Amino acid sequence: MSLLIKTPYTFFKERSYILTLIFTYFFGLEINICKTNDKCVKITNGDNKTLVIEDCFFGKYKKHWLKKVSLPKQPLIYCDLSYLPFPDKRASNKIPVIYGQKKSDSNFIDFSNNKVTLNIDIFGSSFFMLTRYEEIVKTKRDNHDRFPSTSSISYQENFLNRPIVNEYLEILWYCLKYLWPNLVKKKRDFRMIPSHDIDEPFELLFLSLINVIKKSAGKVITNNNPMQMLKCLHRWYSVKKSLNNDPFDTFSWIMNQSEKANVVSTFNFMFGGTTQFDNPYPLTHPAIKNIILRIKNSPHKLGFHPSYSTAINPETWNKEFSLFKSIYDDNLSDTGGRQHFLRFQAPLTWRLWQDSGLGYDSTLSFADHAGFRCGICFEYPIYDVISRKQLSILERPLIAMDASVIDSRYMGLGYSEKAFDYINQLKSNCKLYNGDFVFLWHNNRLQNNTEKNFYKELLK
Secondary structure, three states: OEEEEEEEOOOHHHHHHHHHHHHHHHOOOEEEEEEEOOOOEEEEOOOOOEEEEOOOHHHHOOOOOOOHHHOOOOOOEEEEOOOOOOOOOOOOOEEEEOOEOOOOOOOOEEEOOOEEEEOEOHHHHHHHHHOOHHHHHOOOOOOOOOOOHHHOHHHHOOOOOOOHHHHHHHHHHHHHHHHOOOOOOOOOOOEEEEEEEEOOOOOOOOOOHHHHHHHHHHHHHHHOOOHHHHHHHHHHHHHHHHOOOOOOOOHHHHHHHHHHOOOOOEEEEOOOOOOOOOOOOOOOOHHHHHHHHHHHOOOOEEEEOOOHHHOOOHHHHHHHHHHHHHHOOOOHHHOEEOOHHHOOOOOHHHHHHHHHOOOEEOOOOEOOEOOOOOOOOOOEEEEEOOOOEEEEEEEOOOOEEHHHHHOOOOOOOOOOHHHHHHHHHHHHHHHHOOOEEEEEOOHHHOOOHHHHHHHHHHHO
């Protein structure tokens, strides 16, 4: 079954991208897109049935593209789905409407025998979230030049913990099925995708004697226990001598846990870094080479982790990527990674990833608050709103990072039940839509039973 989609002629590139993404890439449907002078989007199937969808975002802002006036008006209004016989595949009956227009007393959706009118701008709202449009328009950044969660509409309107685009897709699909019951959606399966950014592969192995004394002296002062220094020195000597049993070398443990859970882990290695926020390590060292070989000989994957300064620095990014390619001998199009410190500038950083030939980036979660930064738990091809063209790179949105939830500088929940419940709720919301729960756990955050048990529970 092929659907005909009649769309207003303004922003036709952007409209074609989001329509193809939703109907073909996500739903697996065949569509034809044509221009119309109408002020709304109309979907037909050659019969007398029509789905009419509100057109706010693309329809109103031709002269205000990437300007603050084009941002959603806050506070948002909400669509109440409780009065409709929708399936239970939603996080809440109250759906925030990023772009849309409530008309009369009919809420946002009108049904008749042959016509459905949907006054939520599904396409404009989804485009806004997936392209990170607001991050280009808004200028506020944190002390690491990152777009903070608190500046996002999803945080301000309290839906960062919900994949709002997935919710919009379910509403759209329900309206389509109401009119054309024989439509069949592309099948998807829930995937749990653990990833591990290797900022520090070892705690002790690369330390000099002077540095280990300084490190252990700090513990003596903190804990008022002189024996701490002797224990630390003894462990350092043992690690140096055998190249084994470093506290941060949890790679085999991680791979073992992943295999028990029947998932594949990706280990993103760094290939440079010159700032105080980097911890460069010698890739030619036998211990590093051994870890990389262990990963290559396993079902798991290597990934790329560009250093702190690379997010908007093509020269440094490419230099590090060349080193990555020198040890990576598989298909780059099936490979990806993540920016260090989650430093990212849309769409400039995406362009670096695309030009490399890598398959995906997985940076997009907020460092200061875990959740659905892109509003979705599916990976998807990117649209560059500045150059106004689709990129070949995919974004595989990161849903949760350990530090975001646990560290006092961010959400500050520690290894608590509240922290576990929050991350697990994000995971459940991914599962609800047969999406991808992509999460980041650093190898150096598995030092004791509390940390390890927390991680193992997440894998269940």
